[in-house]
Amino acid sequence: MDLINKITNNSSAIDFEKLSNVDRPIEAANGLPNQCYTDDNYLKYEREKIFCDKWTVIGVGSSLPKSGDARPYNLLGIPLLIVRDREHQIRVFHNVCSHRGFKLVDKPCGLKNVIRCPYHSWAYDFSGRLIATPHVGGLNVHESEKFDKAKSNLKEVRSTVWMDMIFVNINSNEIDFEEYIQPLEQRWSKFINKEDQKLINYSNDFGYFNLEVNSNWKFAIENYCESYHLPTIHPELNKVSNINDHYHIQGLPNRFAGQGSKKYQTLTKEDKRFDTFKNWNKEQLQHSEYIALFPNVMIGLHIDHFYIFWLEPLATNKTREHMNMYYIGNESANGDELKELRKQNSKFWKDVMLEDISAIEGMQEGRGSPVYNGGNFSPVMDAPTHQFHKWVASNLSK
The missing domain is CATH 3.90.380.10 (Naphthalene 1,2-dioxygenase Alpha Subunit; Chain A, domain 1)
Incomplete structure (x- = not known):
């Protein structure tokens, strides 16, 4: 309730009592308040409580028919990357390089061997494992004792495919x-x-x-x-x-x-x-x-x-x-x-x-x-x- 009351529309907080009116018996209920359809601040809250907390559809498996096929998806500002891996399974990652946060893929494509960052050419395999870090230890030095690649893999999103629909649970908290x-x-x-x-x-x-x-x-x-x-x-x-x-x-x-x-x-x-x-x-x-x-x-x-x-x-x-x-x-x-x-x-x-x-x-x-x-x-x-x-x-x- 406190979070909802922080959502503002022209400095006027959503009235939680109006929201609770929805849960009345149908003959006495009102629908969702106007702010739920018009307030940009409300949408940010909804992104977290609805689209990140729940199983949400972000595409279909048929749009990635071959291993290596990749599609970016923007979930209200959250960059995601859908990939079909070597075992022909759909996987979803946060579409961001672990190095400097560069967006990895910006349009649908077919990847040959790796997911390569366009910025410094760090590369990940289709399971999200960081496998290449060019010049990380200096010119032509591609490894460093001071850097553990295993701690910088892509962050995978909880996902599944049902009836060709790709579902994600961003916050990994749904049943x-x-x-x-x-x-x-x-x-x-x-x-x-x-x-x-x-x-x-x-x-x-x-x-x-x-x-x-x-x-x-x-x-x-x-x-x-x-x-x-x-x-x-x-x-x-x-x-x-x-x-x-x-x-x-x-x-x-x-x-x-x-x-x-x-x-x-x-x-x-x-x-x-x-x-x-x-x-x-x-x-x-x-x-x-x-x-x-x-x-x-x-x-x-x-x-x-x-x-x-x-x-x-x-x-x-x-x-x-x-x-x-x-x-x-x-x-x-x-x-x-x-x-x-x-x-x-x-x-x-x-x-x-x-x-x-x-x-x-x-x-x-x-x-x-x-x-x-x-x-x-x-x-x-x-x-x-x-x-x-x-x-x-x-x-x-x-």
Whole structure:
């Protein structure tokens, strides 16, 4: 509470009582205060309590297909480096040389043998071990008794990969990822099991797009959690899958929330279809689920495809949204016969996400109102969104 009260907006501290109003029963609750969407000082605090304390998505493994592939990532000012090592495992390091703090990699690339600092040419292997220190003991003297290389390895970040998503826990203080993800895996066991998870393949042709939106990252999650906006924001989608066809998802423990549909139809084009998950519950063939796994990834699970829609917070009022598309088996994901169907599916989801931009940017603009109290929730329609607000508030106050 003391830390929260130190966050200021024009010298006016966030009222902790307003934040606690979020945790009331939904019919009496307010949403997060305006400062949670508009205050740069608040975002710094949120970086620590939300993005560094929790399991946070920073990319996908498919973007680094070969050993030596490397990608930098900036997590609200924290420079990180994602590398696929010699054993083909994803590893994440702080993207900073142990010598003088120079940023090691500034753009995606393929590394041949080492991670080499551009400043003084110190070099690290793909496990982060410092292996070369040119001239450290003087000209052409590359070793020194006064310098222990083993104490200057790269600082590795706790990380794991699940369903191609790269998760990091910067502060190394969250529960084991297997325990963290278990409630969602248990929920989805009626659709896919661990063997099915291995079947998903990234689409190399129509498998990615990104969008930059002028809004706080939280608005994308809030919007994704509910189907209440379908008639107004997605009128065409609402014609085939309207509010009455949707159901709420509230995962316990409080790590995910969202919605499901009972009206999903497998994709077809000229009698061509994608392969489907083999262990899908035969009584729920038309079900699809859209879950926000807190804090920053939204997942769409369908019997014939899977997507990851993850958020890169850029500033208090700016977010980059990354969409990655997957199919079951490589033929569905990359075969020529289904290329047009993949193109059609990618366009469909991009159009849906573009329609949402007006909603989340409109909410961002509205948070400039000094009389807005965080808003209210529909007891019937907004339960998953309220759950996300509670998750944020509870983690800020720990």
